[in-house]
Amino acid sequence: KNEVEQSPQNLTAQEGEFITINCSYSVGISALHWLQQHPGGGIVSLFMLSSGKKKHGRLIATINIQEKHSSLHITASHPRDSAVYICAGNMEYGNKLVFGAGTILRVKS
Amino acid sequence: ETGVTQSPTHLIKTRGQQVTLRCSSQSGHNTVSWYQQALGQGPQFIFQYYREEENGRGNFPPRFSGLQFPNYSSELNVNALELDDSALYLCASSSRVTEAFFGQGTRLTVV
Numbered sequence: 001k002n003e004v005e006q007s008p009q010n011l012t013a014q015e016g017e018f019i020t021i022n023c024s025y026s027v028g029i030s031a032l033h034w035l036q037q038h039p040g041g042g043i044v045s046l047f048m049l050s051s052g053k054k055k056h057g058r059l060i061a062t063i064n065i066q067e068k069h070s071s072l073h074i075t076a077s078h079p080r081d082s083a084v085y086i087c088a089g090n091m092e093y094g095n096k097l098v099f100g101a102g103t104i105l106r107v108k109s
Numbered sequence: 110e111t112g113v114t115q116s117p118t119h120l121i122k123t124r125g126q127q128v129t130l131r132c133s134s135q136s137g138h139n140t141v142s143w144y145q146q147a148l149g150q151g152p153q154f155i156f157q158y159y160r161e162e163e164n165g166r167g168n169f170p171p172r173f174s175g176l177q178f179p180n181y182s183s184e185l186n187v188n189a190l191e192l193d194d195s196a197l198y199l200c201a202s203s204s205r206v207t208e209a210f211f212g213q214g215t216r217l218t219v220v
Contacts, residue, residue, distance in 0.1 A: 004151075033209065043199060043211035086151055088209075096142060096165050097201070097209060099151035 003027045004089050006100035013107050019074040021103045023087035026068065031090040033097065034061050034072045036083045043086070046072070077107045112136055113202050115212035122219050127188045130217070132200035134181040135210045140164070141183040142209070143175060146197040158183055187217075195219045 004025045013019050023032070031050040037043045047054050047061040049070070054061050058077075063070040074081055084104050088097040112135040122128050134141050140159045144152035154167035158177035172188040181202070187194055195218050201209040 035211070040213075042213045043201075045209060045211065048209075088152075096154050096157050096167075097144075097152075098154065099144070101151040 002101070003098045004087060004100040006085075006087055006103050008103060009101065010104045011106070013077050013105070015078060015107055015109045017077050017107075019077050019081075019105065019107075021072045021085050021087075021105070023070045023072070023100055024068060025070075025087075025089045025098075027089060027098065028092040029089035029098075030092050032063055032070050033088045033090065034070070035086040035088060037086060037102070038083050046085075048090075074105075079107045079109050082106050113200065113210050113212040115198075115200055115215050117215060118213065119216045120218070122190050122217065124190055124192060124219055126190050127186065128190060128217060130185040130187075130198050130200075130215045132183045132185070132202075132212055134183065134202035138202035138204045138210070139181050140203045141177055141181065142201045142203070143183070143185045144199045144201065145169070146199060146214075148196070152199055155185065190219045192219050 007022045031048050033048050034046040035043050049063050058075045060073040084102040086102045088099045114133045116131045142157040143155040146152040155169050156166040157164045161177045174186045177183045197214045197216050199214045201211045203209040
């Protein structure tokens with residue numbers, strides 16, 4: 001079992017739909033990152049959070065420390081949101097990141 | 110756009126050769142981590158450097174080695190390349206209290 005699990009692996013949505021990607025982790029982390037990776041490899045950090053909720057534009061990230069679970073929500077999805085979304089836990093010791101396998105999101109117009 | 114730059118962006122090497130990948134870190138960040146991402150998979154931690162010292166290592170053989178320089182830029186060296194080393198290599202710079210900033214990656218193909 002991976003230390004960081006994401007679901008779903010693949011997600012196809014219609015433009016305008018509300019999207020949720022889930023991330024569960026089994027190790028102690030000091031923070032959780034949500035990352036976006038576009039074709040070609042570049043990774044952009046969307047959020048780093050250690051408690052509660054953060055919002056940036058149409059993106060919302062939440063984390064429940066007790067349940068070791070985080071979600072990334074996209075409101076009013078758009079085709080330009082199509083990308084791979086990866087959650088990564090910042091290990092409590094050593095500061096390394098442990099990645100989930102990613103969720104491939106495709107938003108159709 | 111982040112301040113993390115990786116070079117080269119693409120590279121083709123022959124099995125058995127050696128390769129050096131480079132990464133400049135974001136200003137103010139003293140930690141650089143390297144990750145290998147095989148096609149269709151999430152990145153895997155190779156190692157991390159903090160203030161020029163290796164500060165953690167993933168499950169990679171010793172032929173994967175690295176350096177961090179006083180300006181916190183870093184190199185990843187891979188000796189005796191194998192076909193399975195073909196992947197996207199990502200570096201991320203961070204500090205203890207900030208999010209990680211990623212470079213665009215180096216796509217290595219071993220033939």
